[in-house]
Amino acid sequence: MTESAKLITDMGRKARAAFSKLTGVSDAQKSAALKAAARHLRANQQTILAANQRDVESARERELSAAMIDRLMIDEGRLEAIASAVEQVADLPDPVGQTIDRTERPNGLVMERIRVPLGVIGIIYESRPNVTADAAALTLRSGNAVILRGGSEAINSNRAIFEAMAAGVVEAGLPADAIQLVQTTDRAAVGAMLKASGLIDIIIPRGGKSLVKRVQDEARVPVLAHLDGINHSYIGKDAAQDKAIAIAVNAKMRRTGICGAMETLLIDQDYPAPGPLVRALLDAGCELRGDDSILELDERIVSAEAPDWDTEYLAPILSVAMVNGVDEALAHIAEHGSHHTDVIVTEDADLAERFILRADSAIVMHNASSQFADGGEFGLGAEIGISTGRLHARGPVALEGLTTYKWVVRGTGQIRP
Known part of the structure; x- marks a missing residue:
């Protein structure tokens, strides 16, 4: 021995x-x-x-x-x-x-x-x-x-x-x-x-x-156990602009090194204000890696590569994609997520319930930052x-x-x- x-x-x-x-x-x-x-x-x-x-x-x-x-x-x-x-x-x-x-x-x-x-x-x-x-x-x-x-x-x-x-x-x-x-x-x-x-x-x-x-x-x-915290926030077309910005910036930038940090932002193609949203993240010091639609929003955004959608950065880096509705958002999460924490930001209660029901994650949130994925915040004392x-x-x-x-x-x- x-x-x-x-x-x-x-x-x-x-x-x-x-x-x-x-x-x-x-x-x-x-x-x-x-x-x-x-x-x-x-x-x-x-x-x-x-x-x-x-x-x-x-x-x-x-x-x-x-x-x-x-x-x-x-x-x-x-x-x-x-x-x-x-x-x-x-x-x-x-x-x-x-x-x-x-x-x-x-x-x-x-x-x-x-x-x-x-x-x-x-x-x-x-x-x-x-x-x-x-x-x-x-x-x-x-x-x-x-x-x-x-x-x-x-x-x-x-x-x-x-x-x-x-x-x-x-x-x-x-x-x-x-x-x-x-x-x-x-x-x-x-x-x-x-x-x-x-x-x-x-x-x-x-x-x-x-x-x-x-x-x-x-x-x-x-x-x-869990392996990764590849957490998503989906900004629905009916999301309130102030909530979307505040939640996204906090979810990514409050503490980038914790497992509850957002790693991918999904923006509905019909959301009316994607520009201010990505600019708020960029101005907060976050590097954005986006798909072709996102690249058009700001010249500071760099092109996302295939591995980015499956990466837990634990750093001020964020993958961003434009999606066609909640079904496409859920499909992206199902393919690339880690079943940790996923968020929908929307004022449409029916859409929120649809997301909550179908998102196969240990924690699903509506209109809240993924940084709340913490036992203390759940009233459990610690975790x-x-x-x-x-x-x-x-x-x-x-x-x-x-x-x-x-x-x-x-x-x-x-x-x-």
Whole structure:
């Protein structure tokens, strides 16, 4: 057995023991642990920011992309948001033990489906140190144990955040191994996690396409993931001009490096004001790559190539196409989208409902920026990630998505004839 395999095996066994203990922990204890963790995050602000600065400086020396550095960076405001998200999760209703449904059979047996934790969750992520806190908070609140493996580019930040979170867990009297961080940056540890069947119940990857693809290809345990955020905004012919401009600029330019950023803009050929719309994006500093119809709108627009329609830029670059009605827009999304988040901007309620019904995406929005594709904005406190699959959770994965269910059958002595 390799050193990495030994490490993950040991962590997995500790996590399973911690998970067993968590089944007897009250909702109040879990909530108290997270509130204590939030206090420790704030109390250790300078330590966390200094650790993050080391990571950012290293990332710049390695010439990582601007989008990667943006996701990596923590300042006082972002750290406060991390701590606040942990507190929000602490205040959410505990999903464990909730009755999903209840029926009584003709023979008097009462059948119930009850929410229970998934078990031991392995989370593999890149760049974003806030995931360390979000994942620890959500898994603990939903009664799961977690093994966290962040990217090497954020190792100092992840360690500092983890230590603050762990201090809160111990202070509240919960098992210390309920949350664990893989301290090594050896990539072999990822492979060991993917093969830890029997110790880890589910893997959740959060990062770039290459990471997620590796996890999906190599995992011997179930995976909950999405590959890309190739998100579209369709501007219908009846869209209000001010809304169209505000939504499009925000969807692309608020933060270009997040998975909820718009990557393709589709404009109905009968929309009366495409010129001001593309100019607003250009003036905001966005490079536009358009089809022949879009090229005519402004000389600053460059011609789109075939790969552009299938690209998650995570940068101030946007593909733009003119489409003939909602059917053509939906066909474009079906061919090039990633089932993450797609938006329609229109004042026509019937058209909006048609789009919402037919768009095969985990998140579909009407008259809103795709940047709202975030668990916190959905009132979930935080998220593990956005799932675009069809099994188990879909969309922002938070507390409910980290539970499964078991059947409970209550009888009064019935026997089967």
